Amino acid sequence: AVLSNNMNDIKQVTFFMEECKRMRLDVLGPDVNESYYKFSVNQDNAVRFGMGAIKGVGHGAVKTIVANRKEDGHYKSIFDLAKRIDLRAANKKAFENLANAGGFDCFESVHRAQYFHNEGDGITFLEKTIKYANKYQENENSAQVSLFGESSDVQIPEPEVPPCEEWGTMEKLAREREVVGIYISGHPLDDFKIEMKTFCNAEVSLFNDLETYVNRELTFGGVVTDVQHRVSKQGKGWALFTIEDYMDSYEFRVFGEEYLRFRHFLMISNFVYIRAYVKEGWVNRDTGKKSDPRLQFNSFQLLHDVMESYAKKLSIQFNINDIKEERIHRIKELLKMHEGNQMLNFVVYDNKEQIKLQMPSRKQKVKISQELLDELENQQVFYKLN
Secondary structure, X not given: OHHHHOOOOHHHHXXXXXXXXXXXXXXXXXXXXXXXXXXXXXXXXXEEOOHHXXXXXXXXXHHHHHHHHHHHOOOOOHHHHHHHOOOOOOXXXXXXXXXXXXXXXXXXXXOHHHXXXXXXXXXXXXXXXXXXXXXXXXXXXXXXXXXXXXXXXXXXXXXXXXXXXXXXXXXXXXXXXXXXXXXXXXXXHHHHHHHHHHHOOOOHHHXXXXXXXXXXXXXXXXXXXXXXXXXXXXXXEEEEEEEEXXXXXXXXXXXXXXXXXXXXXXXXXXXXXXXXXXXXXXXXXXXXXXXXXXXXXXXXXXXXXXXXHHOXXXXXXXEHHHOOHHHHHHHHHHHHHOEEEEEEEEEEEEOOOOEEEEEEOOOOOEOOOHHHHHHHHHOOOEEEEX
16 A cells, blocks of 8 residues: 555655565566556565556556456466457557566566567567457457358467567666666666675765765765766866665766776676765865865775675574584585685574674685575575675
């Protein structure tokens, strides 16, 4: 109800979707076999995205999709859907935006890129599907009004699904965002959750109020979503670039020596980790007014390299009641597969007795990587990075 009430305010939807994640409530993308106009709850008690939140998919399109689904059951394929619904209410744009938002992902035999693929004739598979459905419906209608009432035996062949490469994660998420305003099936930064959480002391929203952070170094990460390289009147290069993290985006400016040092990082879709020092604003001698604080960019790095550069120690934490021989053996095997140069530490704690014991490993060292941390999470092992 809260999500539906805020459907037209994407910032609020983003905020409440993050809250759902925090509460461990699943929020699933739109699905023509489950979604309604507004947000709803499916049989598995997961929140299902409302089709009305997708741009270009109006009340009429949703109404015909839901009504036909209620009457004749779930849609078996994109052809079945297109044949059954009222094509005057659901136009080409509605089909395209539903495909981009993942509304047709329930039809597993076709992936999102295939709907937009054309085989050199300039007509996409989705357009061919709509044409096919129009012909089918015309045929059905003409059979119904036939003078002798006989049914038409003319079979219209379904268009062939064109083979093509699936979209990469960034392409998929960018298109979702284009039609919904937010990322639904994930976030471009999901591969760097641990780096963002462990090695960043700031979010980009902080840059809207720098006064609080004067004389401090802020470390933050994000994805570059926009870059504009410019040349000043003096002929010197500078740039405007936008960084986006989980909650917000901010447009930065970089000049002079810093621009020359870091401009190669400024490429759209780059995942970057930045250290910036907040300098006090300067006082104008004539007016006595103080300018806004300034940023000094100390370093740029790709988020891919952050774990290797900054993770010094992995601490694996055990509740004394969870220490079982089989579990220890599994973790031992896992750590053996990830040998490296970083410190390994074990923490055993007993909540009842309020005891915590630190046990650094003298011999074994590990290579801290996303793969290792994912495996530890799969085995429900708590850890901490230093």
